Amino acid sequence: MILIDTLAQGLLLGGLYALFAAGLSLVFGIMRLVNLAHGDLIILGAYLILTVTTLTGLHPFLAVLLAAPLMFALGWLLQTHLLNRVLGTDILPPLLVTFGLSVVIQNGLLSTFTADSRKLTAGPIEAQSLDLGIVTLGIMPLLTFASAVAVIFALNQLFYRTALGRAFRATSDDAVTAQLMGIRPQRIFAMATGIALVVATIAALYLGTRANFDPSIGPARLLYAFEAVIIGGLGSLWGTLAGGIVIGMAQAIGASINPEWQILSGHVAFVLVLLIRPRGLFPRAND
Amino acid sequence: MTPSRNLGLALAFAALALMYALPAIAPRAIVQDLFGILTLLVLAMNWNMLAGFAGLVSVGQQAFVGIGAYAMFAAIILLDLDPLIGVLIGGLAAAAFSIPMAFFAFRLNGAYFAIGTWVVADIARLAISQWKALGGGTGTSLPKGTARDMAFVEQIKEMLDVSNAAAADALTYWLMLTLAVAMLVASYIFLRSRMGLGLQAIRDNENAARSVGVDPVKLKALVFLLTAFGTGLCGALAFIQITRVTPDAAFSVIDWTAFVIFITVIGGIGTLPGPIIGVMVFYALQRALADYGTIYLIVLGCLGIAVMLFARRGLWGLFTDRTGIDLLPLTHRPPQPAAHKPEAPRAA
Numbered sequence: 001m002i003l004i005d006t007l008a009q010g011l012l013l014g015g016l017y018a019l020f021a022a023g024l025s026l027v028f029g030i031m032r033l034v035n036l037a038h039g040d041l042i043i044l045g046a047y048l049i050l051t052v053t054t055l056t057g058l059h060p061f062l063a064v065l066l067a068a069p070l071m072f073a074l075g076w077l078l079q080t081h082l083l084n085r086v087l088g089t090d091i092l093p094p095l096l097v098t099f100g101l102s103v104v105i106q107n108g109l110l111s112t113f114t115a116d117s118r119k120l121t122a123g124p125i126e127a128q129s130l131d132l133g134i135v136t137l138g139i140m141p142l143l144t145f146a147s148a149v150a151v152i153f154a155l156n157q158l159f160y161r162t163a164l165g166r167a168f169r170a171t172s173d174d175a176v177t178a179q180l181m182g183i184r185p186q187r188i189f190a191m192a193t194g195i196a197l198v199v200a201t202i203a204a205l206y207l208g209t210r211a212n213f214d215p216s217i218g219p220a221r222l223l224y225a226f227e228a229v230i231i232g233g234l235g236s237l238w239g240t241l242a243g244g245i246v247i248g249m250a251q252a253i254g255a256s257i258n259p260e261w262q263i264l265s266g267h268v269a270f271v272l273v274l275l276i277r278p279r280g281l282f283p284r285a286n287d
Numbered sequence: 288m289t290p291s292r293n294l295g296l297a298l299a300f301a302a303l304a305l306m307y308a309l310p311a312i313a314p315r316a317i318v319q320d321l322f323g324i325l326t327l328l329v330l331a332m333n334w335n336m337l338a339g340f341a342g343l344v345s346v347g348q349q350a351f352v353g354i355g356a357y358a359m360f361a362a363i364i365l366l367d368l369d370p371l372i373g374v375l376i377g378g379l380a381a382a383a384f385s386i387p388m389a390f391f392a393f394r395l396n397g398a399y400f401a402i403g404t405w406v407v408a409d410i411a412r413l414a415i416s417q418w419k420a421l422g423g424g425t426g427t428s429l430p431k432g433t434a435r436d437m438a439f440v441e442q443i444k445e446m447l448d449v450s451n452a453a454a455a456d457a458l459t460y461w462l463m464l465t466l467a468v469a470m471l472v473a474s475y476i477f478l479r480s481r482m483g484l485g486l487q488a489i490r491d492n493e494n495a496a497r498s499v500g501v502d503p504v505k506l507k508a509l510v511f512l513l514t515a516f517g518t519g520l521c522g523a524l525a526f527i528q529i530t531r532v533t534p535d536a537a538f539s540v541i542d543w544t545a546f547v548i549f550i551t552v553i554g555g556i557g558t559l560p561g562p563i564i565g566v567m568v569f570y571a572l573q574r575a576l577a578d579y580g581t582i583y584l585i586v587l588g589c590l591g592i593a594v595m596l597f598a599r600r601g602l603w604g605l606f607t608d609r610t611g612i613d614l615l616p617l618t619h620r621p622p623q624p625a626a627h628k629p630e631a632p633r634a635a
Binding site for chain 2: 028032034036082085086091092093095096097099100101102103104106107108110111219223226227230260261263264267268270271274275278
């Protein structure tokens with residue numbers, strides 16, 4: 001009984017991690033860009049939602065609608081003016097540029113919003129739960145998981161059913177040939193990063209409503225997100241969801257044995273999966 | 288050897304002699320400040336070997352600092368050994384840890400490697416937080432008087448005629464300075480050697496290097512092991528000075544890896560003098576912006592980004608490009624043409 005409850009909580013936690021990871025997975029899959037600032041961009045999104053709710057008094061779920069276009073624009077600008085200039089065969093420049101970005105965002109948030117813990121308040125929905133007979137699940141975790149599935153479904157539709165998705169896949173497979181077909185990789189990359197940051201904003205909404213956040217917690221979220229992406233396999237969005245669930249379940253099981261083991265068990269699960277399958281569970285593309 | 292290079296080397300030796308004499312002539316605060324800079328310098332030189340020459344972009348160097356520090360504390364507190372032996376044990380423990388870490392991380396390429404090393408470092412942090420004998424998550428302090436009872440402190444005290452604490456500072460300072468010099472000399476000799484040439488060949492084109500018989504995995508693993516040893520020594524030595532260790536401080540990604548990455552990148556990644564220039568810039572920034580909180584970190588991040596955008600070989604790379612002066616050149620002259628002259632072309 002307790003085990004089922006633990007696993008269910010882990011599954012739902014995995015949804016949150018999949019949301020952290022989905023944007024990363026998209027960018028990573030399309031342009032092999034490792035965005036070390038992704039965690040901090042999620043936290044930036046959370047502060048943006050917070051600012052919108054304080055300025056307008058809107059509910060966080062509505063504030064996201066205002067924050068998302070801003071984050072899309074930020075992603076577009078970042079990619080066009082910064083990241084496109086360092087993409088190439090050498091992986092060092094993009095790694096270092098995004099690492100620099102991470103430190104800049106973190107400390108920028110610190111000096112703007114101080115180190116105090118903040119939270120987005122979603123009202124009574126936070127405390128509500130659903131009794132399923134075997135287990136009782138919180139509405140917010142359920143909503144998080146449902147959003148994760150919806151986001152990944154939508155991204156997959158975009159990826160495999162639209163012209164933009166075709167351009168994404170073509171650029172991912174062979175940027176030079178895609179260029180010959182009239183696709184401009186730089187524009188495609190800018191779109192991808194913009195979309196990734198919209199997903200990051202959705203992740204930020206759930207991050208901020210479920211728990212406290214402060215400017216320093218970005219890198220830890222980045223690690224969970226990356227673990228999910230790598231476990232899932234490069235370029236597979238459903239794999240990313242599976243990876244998030246693996247991390248979430250491992251953390252929940254670890255925490256049920258000893259609360260201090262929560263994060264540790266997630267990391268150990270990541271190492272174990274990679275020892276057995278170095279390319280992750282469902283790799284789509286070769287890197 | 289050009290005159291400008293001779294002059295440069297002479298200046299460098301004079302500066303080095305001055306740095307060794309410093310504890311005798313400068314106040315303690317300056318010695319402590321320089322100790323902190325030298326710590327970052329040693330870490331930066333190690334990371335530069337990894338990322339700049341072996342192509343291993345590790346974001347997990349804090350694992351070796353933390354393990355070095357904790358092994359040193361364990362040697363002092365649990366085994367009652369001299370701190371200097373503790374430092375050596377710290378280095379060896381870090382090197383020992385690097386072996387299983389390499390078995391895992393070397394299965395991963397490029398970006399995966401960066402994240403993999405980061406995760407392993409976080410695992411080490413969380414695992415050591417469970418070590419109750421050394422204070423668990425809250426950490427522990429060195430027993431009172433540890434630094435005073437260190438070997439050689441008594442002699443230094445008499446020689447310089449200073450307090451116990453100042454003598455201990457001088458000793459750790461000299462050790463760190465020696466570690467930095469040893470690291471620089473060892474890197475230079477290694478990179479000028481056959482193995483070092485192989486390493487740079489791998490970095491520039493792995494397939495071409497393999498085709499002429501260079502074994503990339505073996506060489507990279509060797510560099511990973513040696514830099515883990517150097518990083519562990521440095522971490523252990525640094526924490527003698529700090530005297531208190533906690534998992535969060537010893538395994539801090541910002542203090543032991545992020546700073547180090549920026550220092551190397553700004554100074555010039557893949558050049559030997561790069562970390563030295565970088566650490567000077569870092570220190571100047573930190574001092575100039577000391578009153579504005581974390582602004583220097585923002586400036587540091589922006590500088591790092593700017594260097595990657597406009598001058599990939601950092602400040603030192605810019606300097607050598609403009610002036611043609613390279614104090615520690617790693618380039619080799621191409622082999623001389625064969626002794627016999629080719630026959631003169633015949634008139635048609």
